[in-house]
Amino acid sequence: xxxxxxxxxxxxxxxxxxxxxxxxxxxxxxxxxxxxxxxxxxxxxxxxxxxxxxxxxxxxxxxxxxxxxxxxxxxxxxxxxxxxxxxxxxxxxxxxxxxxxxxxxxxxxxxxxxxxxxxxxxxxxxxxxxxxxxxxxxxxxxxxxx
Numbered sequence: 057x058x059x060x061x062x063x064x065x066x067x068x069x070x071x072x073x074x075x076x077x078x079x080x081x082x083x084x085x086x087x088x089x090x091x092x093x094x095x096x097x098x099x100x101x102x103x104x105x106x107x108x109x110x111x112x113x114x115x116x117x118x119x120x121x122x123x124x125x126x127x128x129x130x131x132x133x134x135x136x137x138x139x140x141x142x143x144x145x146x147x148x149x150x151x152x153x154x155x156x157x158x159x160x161x162x163x164x165x166x167x168x169x170x171x172x173x174x175x176x177x178x179x180x181x182x183x184x185x186x187x188x189x190x191x192x193x194x195x196x197x198x199x200x201x202x
Contacts, residue, residue: 058088060101069101070110074118130156 058065065087072083080102084094101107133156140148176184 057090057093060104060107063106066104066106066110069107070114073102073111074114
């Protein structure tokens with residue numbers, strides 16, 4: 057099994073990941089990891105800072121090679137918006153706005169991180185429980201009066 061401590065392994069993982077459509081498990085299998093490992097524990101390798109940096113480096117090289125960047129993408133999406141307005145095609149305009157939002161991770165389908173509810177301190181938990189109890193009593197008293 058390849059070692060993550062080896063720089064060539066990290067570069068191979070990043071190269072395979074960027075070239076196969078960004079499918080993590082297939083990239084690990086192509087580098088030499090077992091299928092079962094690549095579909096379970098191996099996915100943790102993508103959290104390794106060296107792997108992240110190697111993927112970012114390849115992405116940056118591709119941007120330079122293809123001369124594609126955020127500004128060009130935004131300009132193209134803005135042009136699509138203007139053209140859709142001129143043709144009175146609201147669906148096309150909405151698609152363009154959604155694509156622009158996805159570029160910045162501002163869309164619910166963008167695959168961003170799951171939102172995690174804030175953790176409460178023990179004092180806050182007690183206060184919230186007391187508030188809930190008071191609200192329940194108030195509802196019961198209101199129901200009795202009616």
